[in-house]
Amino acid sequence: MYLTAEQIAQLYDFSGIFEVALKGLFTARQVKAFTTQAVSSTGDPAADQELIDQGFEIIDFQRDRPRIEIMFTPGAGREQFRPLRISEVREIPVETSWSGQYKLDVITLADIRVHREFVTAVRFILHTQLYTLNADYLPRHRIQVDYKDAGSSPAMECDKGSFQTIMLFDLDFSIQDDAWPVLNPDTPPPPPLTDRLVDTDGNPIVDTDGNRIVLF
Numbered sequence: 001m002y003l004t005a006e007q008i009a010q011l012y013d014f015s016g017i018f019e020v021a022l023k024g025l026f027t028a029r030q031v032k033a034f035t036t037q038a039v040s041s042t043g044d045p046a047a048d049q050e051l052i053d054q055g056f057e058i059i060d061f062q063r064d065r066p067r068i069e070i071m072f073t074p075g076a077g078r079e080q081f082r083p084l085r086i087s088e089v090r091e092i093p094v095e096t097s098w099s100g101q102y103k104l105d106v107i108t109l110a111d112i113r114v115h116r117e118f119v120t121a122v123r124f125i126l127h128t129q130l131y132t133l134n135a136d137y138l139p140r141h142r143i144q145v146d147y148k149d150a151g152s153s154p155a156m157e158c159d160k161g162s163f164q165t166i167m168l169f170d171l172d173f174s175i176q177d178d179a180w181p182v183l184n185p186d187t188p189p190p191p192p193l194t195d196r197l198v199d200t201d202g203n204p205i206v207d208t209d210g211n212r213i214v215l216f
Contacts (some may be wrong), residue, residue: 010108014062014072014074014098014100014173015028015071016037017072017140017141018102018138018173019036019069019072020035021137022070022102022133023035025133025137026068029125029208031068031121031125032065032068033067033069033070034059034067034068034069034070036067036070036071037055037056037057038057038058038059039058039059040058041058053206056139056163062210065109065162066095066106066109066114067107068106068107068122069104069105070102070104071102071103072100072102072103073101073103074098074100076096076098076099076116077095077097077098078095078097078099080097080174080213081093081095082096084180091126096177097172097174097175098172098173098174099170099171100170100173101169101170101171102167102168102169102206103166103167104122104126104167104169104180105164105165106118106119106122106164106165106166107162107163107164108164109163110156110157110158110162112156112163117164119154120168121147123167126136126169127149130143130147130169130171138180140175141174141179141192142174143171143172144172144173144174145169146170147171148169148170150168150169151168152165152166152167154166
């Protein structure tokens with residue numbers, strides 16, 4: 001078995017996977033949402049585009065309101081294992097289920113009417129549509145049915161020009177069984193390190209005594 005770094009990330013980059021999934025749920029409903037990959041706008045379009053090309057989101061903390069800032073934190077494993085074949089002759093048990101938590105910073109202008117309306121809409125979406133992530137946004141993972149609202153903490157600070165409510169949602173999630181075979185292609189492993197240590201002309205890299213270097 002050989003998995004590329006991209007294929008491994010498709011299974012195990014839990015924060016990236018679940019943050020992007022929830023962002024998709026909100027943006028599909030015309031709600032501004034950002035993940036932990038958001039960085040402050042530089043004010044220079046070219047510089048901002050360079051950040052976007054590097055995989056970051058651009059957020060204008062003054063103008064992008066109302067908005068949701070999404071953070072997903074994976075928790076402990078649930079001791080649910082399945083065999084995974086790692087070679088032609090060997091299988092190992094791998095964890096398949098974990099706890100996790102969504103933390104949402106719900107931010108508006110410092111207007112209690114706008115803030116209450118926005119928080120209510122966000123809460124309604126989470127309570128009624130979180131499971132749609134399974135079908136629409138999580139092709140390899142699944143949120144289990146026993147997620148719960150873990151409460152919210154409002155912070156009404158008029159002097160900062162914004163109101164903010166932190167909302168927490170606890171859940172259990174798993175990697176779906178059919179995700180594993182999809183990510184186990186019959187791809188040969190990368191060549192041994194000794195075959196890769198060559199210079200730009202394809203010649204072996206050697207030390208000052210002329211001996212080939214096999215490890216740094």
